[in-house]
Amino acid sequence: MSFLHNSYDKPPAIQLSNISYHRGNQSVLKQLSIKIPAGQWVAVAGRNGSGKSTLARLINGLLQANDGDIVIHGRALQSEHFHDIRSKIGYIFASPDNQFIGLTVRDDIAFGLENLCLPRELIEQRIEAYAELLNLTSLLDRHPATLSGGQKQRAALAAVLAMQPSILILDEATSMLDSSFRDHLLTCLTKLHAEQQLTIITISHDIKELTAAERLIMLHDGALLADGEPEVLLKQQMLLEACRLEAPYALQLCRELKLQGIDIGESLCEQEVLKRLWALLSSKSLIATRSKR
């Protein structure tokens, strides 16, 4: 696949070799090997318990693998560089309450930046810039506990993005965001990814988020089920079912139309479905007009 060829020219940001992880007697990840080139946007899908979050936490060093090697930007994760490597990885949890430390949103964004020993002026600049990016400016002096679920998730995102990590991991981080803001966030991520060559890993059940990525990794029972282009993999019903994903409405409509004898192919995008339907309607109208003559 073309995207793989292009991306594999770049040095890997993350390289997992034969990673296994056990929780008690349960094997959560089994001999998993994945190479993620620097600057690639990878989505990870799979049913609950498939090992998605475990994979992300191993990359971030929150968990330690029982077997195998993890190399981040050419350096082994479990080495004397551990803390340095981790400072380059931003991790956003599904429950934002797990990562608030400050008494206000401003303090919370500042906390990570102060730990990076950045000058005060730069800290203030970053707080303002990332608050604006995530539409948080009016909430900067609020206590995180008084924010709604969606606002908390945005605040958590701002705190992590302000540290300008080279690898960003979003673990179901948009589950509380409404559709407009989720789209806004995807646009921001697309921009950051393009401008800063940010390596992004998004764990999600949302088709829109999965298709925003360049590459989709599907996990099942701790093993690699599929690895390829989202647009290709997400049309395969067997994979959708294995990951307990729901086919998007556009794809459902294409399939229902086919059952009705109208074959416009398959697409995940409603605009594309409309385009194909217009083309079909134009040809049908033409045929109808011709037959009247």
Added chain:
Amino acid sequence: MGITFEQVSYRYKEQALVKQLALDHIELSMKTNQFITIVGAPGSGKSTLLQHLNGLLRADHGSIHLLDMVVPSSPAKLPRGLNQRVGLVFQYPEQQLFQQTIWEDLLYGPLNFEASRAEAELAASSAAQFMGLDEIILAKSPHELSSGQIRKAAIAAVLAAKPEIIVLDEPTASLEASSRVELMELLHRQCRDQLRTIIVVTHSLEEVLPYTDQIIVMHEGKIVFSGEPPVLMRCTDTLEAAGLQVPAAYQLYFALQEPLGLVELEHYPSATVLAAAIKAALP
């Protein structure tokens, strides 16, 4: 009997540095035995409104008529039986499971509402079965469950107390897509077969629209829309203010409606319904 808010206002007092009016003179009417959805941008007051339904938050002004009870503004006493008749599932359900096992959590509600041990076990068992919680899960501590299992357990614990109204704050967050559909169908069955009133706060319109009888949109502590979903789908400004987009099903239906002469919508257009309509309209 229904649910009516009369001039209800609420302002957060503690912790907030900005003392915002979270509910601003709310006037709202909801029918019982319906599936009701509340949407709105983050911070619009959705969760605050929900927490007024079972007295977790108390209005500063106004009153709420709920079934045959009146929930007065603070500090007047709450009506007896309110907590039993209105069950609330929190946005973060792990906050409401506190027993050593899920089974004990399921028993807690009925026993607390003075059911006998046998009645409580029957109610807990029935709720567990309804939510698909097997004996292995029931024997576990809430800390041992996945986020999806915790959510199912929290809903089962509410169902076991047999409330007439079930209020759920973002019930599908962190669930897999097909589990979300299953959960919505389970809740719809509770509404249709058990004649319970379901009130759901969500940011995901696509998931709830196929089941929703009444949809309410909140913006900055006010109700800006209350009515049937197909009517709201035409109000793009209202949706936009609430941070919502017209779902794909409606977008496609509206785009095709005029060219194909499709009828005005009364219900959610499923892919099967829209495909059949397209087929019928083609020359």
